[in-house]
Structures are given as C-alpha cells and as structure tokens.
Amino acid sequence: MAKKIFSRPKYLKKAVFHYCPGCGHSIVHRLVAEVIEELDIGGITIGVPPAGCAVLAYDYFDVDIAEAAHGRGAAVATGLKRVLPDRIVFTYQGDGDISAIGTAETIHAANRGEKITALFINNSVYGMTGGQMAPTTILGQNTTTTPGGREVKRDGWPLNLSEMLGLTNGSVYIERTAVNSPKNIMHTKKAIKKAFKVQMANLGFSLVEILSPCPTNWKMSPVNACKWVEESMMNVFPLKVIKDDVGEI
C-alpha cells in the first residue's frame, strides 16, 4: 500500500490558487499553512490579508480571516489581538500594503510591541494593479510608473522598512528571507515558524520579509525572475537577521 507523504496542508482550502505561475505567494501560502498545522494553532489563528494579489487569501487559508483596507492590516490586527490576546493574529502584506500606505500603521504597531506576526511579501512592484512602482522597487527597475527605470530625482530611493523596524524596541524578531530557491524556501519556513513562536511566547512584534519573484510584472520568465531576486534585489534587500532579541525558541 502506497504511503501518502505529501498532500495539501490542512489549513489550505481545496481551492486552486489564482496566483501567476512562478509567483512566490503560492509558496509562502503553503509554508504558512504548514507552520500553522505543525504548531497546532489553526483553531486559534486569525489572518489579516492585504489589498494586493493576496487579497483573495481568504479563499485559501482555512482559518478565521479579517479583511483590512489597503495598508491597515497592522491596525486591524492590533484591535483583534488586544481584544483576544490568547489568539494568534498575523498579517500577510505586500510591499505597498506594508511600506507605502501602511507605513505608519506598521511602524507604530511594531513600536508598541503589538504581539502580532507580520509577513511582508516583497516583490518590488505593485502586482495586482498591473506593475506600478513600489517603495521597494530598486533603482533602474522598469515599472509602469517608472518609465526608463526608477530614478532618485523623480522617484526617490527604495525603502528598507525592515531595517527601520529594527530600530523599534517593540520589535523582537525581524528577518529577511527569500523564496527564489529551495534552500531559501526551507529557510523561509524556519523564519515563519520562529515568528509565530515569538507570538505564542508573547514576546513582542515579529516580522518576516520574504523576497518573492513576480515574473508577470517583471516581464521575465519564472527562472529568470528567481535569478533577478538573487542578483538584483538582494543587493538592496540583503538576506539577514535584522533583529533578534529572542535567540533559540
């Protein structure tokens, strides 16, 4: 009798992802669902998805889901967590959601040490709306609103939100990872798991920034998109532990 060793995670609904082939969301969704199952917190978890490609996360994650307006996830999560401190509340946000329109809410939730977990999916572009510049678009990168490539004079510099959050006392664990290779994917899962465990131990604000390929809006093949994460994004957004007051957990 064949033994089943791999299947859809318990906390992913039986729905076909709408994400583009080669998109990092599909990978990260699976990792999050696996972590929730392994930590046995599915029954006490509430997720707060973004406005963005992952707005439809409520079709995928089989946990309670609270839709938030664009950028407001950290504030909605704060309200949920303060009222229900023994539940696990996580946000799942794109780069625009968390570091453009949501900058204030994110920094202040981190600064207050809100015991929530933020997942920051960084693909250096606004995916859902068709490929406009994001705060994390890198210099020289072509997007629909940076014709000729992002330039400092017109568009300013890319923003390193995670490093900024590292300056807040309320943040206890911030790490940047990527899902452009199997090795990086395995490491991302470890980081996500640690971030949730930080919340379970009531230690403070945790965030994992995950560099993610967007073949469609970068106008590359999925393979080249994975390369671009490595060769271009990581120069601006290096993979590293930005803050760790927690250690082994």
Add this chain to the structure above:
Amino acid sequence: MPCARRYALTLQSRFIVSEKVLMSGNHVIGEAAVRAGCRFYAGYPITPQNELTEYMAGAMARLKDGIFIQAESEIAAINMVIGASMAGCRAMTSSSGPGISLKQEGISFLSAQELPAVIVNCMRGGPGLGNIAPSQGDYFQATRGGGHGDYRNIVLAPASGQELADMTMRAFDYADEYRTPVMILQDGMMGQMMEPVIFPEPVDLKKLPAKPWILDGADGRPSRVIKSLLLDPDVEEELNWKLARKYEDITNKIQNAETYMTSDARLIVIAYGTAARIAKGAVKRVRDLGYKVGLFRPTTLYPFPKRLLVDLRENAKDLLVFEMSTGQMVEDVRLSMEGSSNIHFYGRPGGIISTPYEIAEKIKEVYKNIC
C-alpha cells in the same frame, strides 16, 4: 435605596455622588460608553474632544478588561476599532471634523462588513483646518454616508448632557442590534458644557446577546471570513440591497424628534443639537411676545424624522431651519416636506454661536413676512 449612590469616574479621582452628577459633555460620553459596556477605545487627540479621549484612557485603565490605545492617527484608530469589533468587543472612537474625514474609509468598511461601532464627532469650524469653535458643518458627511459606496449610518443628535448620556448608551445597543456604525454628532460647545446628568445603570456585559459571527479562531467550527470584497457584481448588488433593506428597517423603527409648542404654531423652527438649545430659548422669548412659534428638534438625523415632521404639515405652513452651517439639514427638511411648506433658512457657520436674542429677532422677521 439602591439608586442613591453612584460611582462616577473622573480623571483625578473616583467619587461617590448622589443620583445627579455635574459633568462636561465629553466626559459624559466617556462615562456613558463605559456603562454601555464599551471596553475598547482607540483615538487620537484633536480639539475640542480631547477630554473624551483622556477620560477613556483613565476609564479603560481602571477596568480589568478595558483597552485604550492612543493611535498614531485617526485612520489607525478607526481600523483598530474595526479589529476590536470583529473580535466581538463593544468599541468606540472619537474625533472632530478633519479626523472624521480621515476615518471615512474605515466607516465605509465597517458598514460594508456589517460591524458594530460607535463614532463620536465633536463638530468644529470648517472646512479644512477650520477652528475649534462649535459648528454643524459635518451634517452631510455624517448623514450621507461620508465615505465611498452605498451606505448610511445611524446618526444621533443629542442636545444636552442628559441626552449625551442616554444616546451614547443607546448608540452601542443600536450598533449591535443592526450591525452598523452609529455616529453621535455633538459639537465643541456641548462637549465642554457642564450639565447635571443622571446616568443609567451599567449594562451587564454577560447579558448582552451573543455575536455568532465574530472572528475568534475557528476551533470547533468552520472558519469565518469578514470581508467586503465582492468581485461578482451580482453578489455586490445583493449586499447593497441587503444594506438598503436594513436602513429602511432602521428608518421605520428609530426616527425620532422632540416637539416644543408646535400644536398651535404658525411658524416652526427646526434645529438640532446646540442650535436647538439656542432656538428653544428664542422660541420662548417670542412666545412671551405673543408669536405662535414652535420648535421641532430632530434627535435622529439619520434616519431623518420625516414622519414626525410631515405630521406638522397641517398647522405650520412655514418652517424656519436654523443651523450652525450654511445649510445642510435644510435639504432634508425640503425633501421631507416635498413642497408642501415654505421653508426659510438661517445659518451661522464657522464656529459662531448665536444668541437666543439673535434667533428671536430672525424668527420675528420671518413671522412678520408670512402673516
């Protein structure tokens, strides 16, 4: 005697009071909210309502299950209220004009997601940065939805300290019953004015109806989603009509107004809130001089008390609407009367506080022209 002693929370001390308390409007709202079972408040400082934010800071700290957050902005505050409401908590935020403008997206989301919440607007001079004096320039914003999309909110119009207490408590009940945001529309004068108030008994939180739709973790039940993204227009249309039916139900059930000396009135003044306090003084003055004038004071602005107003159509052919604005509620008066009355208007916007004398002179002027 069980009612003889009451505890009232103040910023500095807790004191035992007899049934009646002297308290300023912003504090009254805070105390009433606590008694209504509000256990979550998020807000941001803005004059002239800071006393309410400060009161809630003290009150929530004293309650073992009270939550207070001074948010980084009015936008953050309304979104925190959304989260708290989703978790099943009675939640409130408050602000004044510019801050209420910031909250409109959140209020639209609350309405679409059918979440209860109480929002207090202490109106000040506007538009723009305006000033900190009382006005009624936010009527349209409050009663027409204010944010994007097809929705309305219940809007209550207190005109005294006692009504601030009663209507604040009622607001939380309406919000839960109808699963909708409720706005309390007060102003910078009412918020500062000290009046005697008798607070109703605190609500027993354990006796409140259960909320079977909240998000608290799907242990032992199917997972739930609270959202407002409805990409299929058929589904979105369904929600819009569902909300419209809810607002129709609300309109039939809770529209309300106070009438004063209207039964033999030839001219009826229509005003709400602080304007109505002033107008009542004016009506008393002119009655003493023999003018047959009355006052119609809406206490719900949405739903507008059209039914009660139309009842007055028979005797009063002339209505004088007085607002501390350039004219907003007057449109609802015109819509209600559908041409069957002559509608006059007097307004003082920008934070000007008229005197009863001034309004009495205006009443006399209109009266002389119509008789």
